Amino acid sequence: MTDAGATVGTGGTAGAVEGFRALHHGRAPEDPLVLPGPWDAASARAFEEAGFPALATPSAGVAASLGYADGATPADEMFAAVARITRSVSVPVSADVEGGYGLAPKELVARVLDSGAVGVNLEDSRDGTLKDPRAHAAWLAEVRAAAGGALFVNARVDSFLRGVTDPEEAIGRARLYVAAGADCVYPIGVPPEHLPLLRSRIEGPLNVAPFPGxxxxxxLGRLGATRVTFGPGLLHRAMAAVRDIAGQVRRSS
Structure with a gap:
């Protein structure tokens, strides 16, 4: 394992982490940071070649590429997949590692750094149930302490995803996570009409995922998003194209 404060690989250098962190600040409202989500090395290279300055892996997309249901990828396979992605590109990569796979904060940080990632996405629900926000904030603070400045921590807020429609719940959780040291918060599933309120009440960068339609x-940037990620959405679009190609080949054979 790599010491949490050390530099690792191309993606894990101190300069790459700070460069990735800087991408989230000083942005115009109509210019959010767009981070496509690669699910393997080939898709990562395609996104880099398109000119994106950084990438953010989606756990659901990586799971699908490995033949697992979302949330069922073994930790070793997820970290190995992230490592294949980070070593295939020269741009910074943030890794979605779900809820941390039950790893202690120091081990989790070490494994993320070993994978070459400069950022980490961590969610606040388990098995479809929201975690206690104060306990989760304390855990995030331990992750932050173990990582120091070596990782950009994106704290996912799952309240909308779990059916809590009151934006105050998401705001309260997000504020706790920012206070615990999160660099960014991600209220997944937030209805666009709530974004201005969240933007006005939450300090720091705000990650948003687009809804179909x-x-x-x-x-989204004008409404308050600092950065935009896509979850497994880009993989789903790619697979639709693959199915179309497969159908064409089948019909012509």
Whole structure:
């Protein structure tokens, strides 16, 4: 294992982490940071070649690429998949490692750094149930302490995803996580109409995922998003194209 404060690989250098962190600040409202989600090395290279300055792996997309249901990927396989992605590109990569796989904060940080990632996405629900926000904030503080400045911590807020429609629940959780040292918060599933309120009440960068048929990226930025990620959405679009190609080949054979 790599010491949590050490530099690792191309993606894990101190300069890469700080460069990734800087991408989240000083942005115009209509220019959110767009981080596509690679599910393997080939897709990561395609996104880098398209000119994106950084990438963010989606755990659901990686799981699908490995033949697992979302949430069922063994930790070793997830970290190995992230490592294949980070070593295939020269841009910084943030890794979605779900709820941390039950690892102690120091071990979790070490394994993320060993994978070459410069950031980590951590969710606040388990088996479909929201975690106690104060206990989760304390755990995030331990992750932050173990990582120091070596990882960008994106704290996912799952209240909307778990059916809690009151935005105050998401705001309360997000504020606790920011106070615990999170660099960014991600209220997954937030209805776009709530974004201005969240933006006004939460300090620091705000990660948002687009809804199918919802506002485009620039509009999400104007509503309050600092960065936009896509979860497994890009993989789903790619697989639709693969199925179409497969159908064409089948019909012509």
């Amino acid at each position: 919802g506002p485009p990226v620039r509009e």
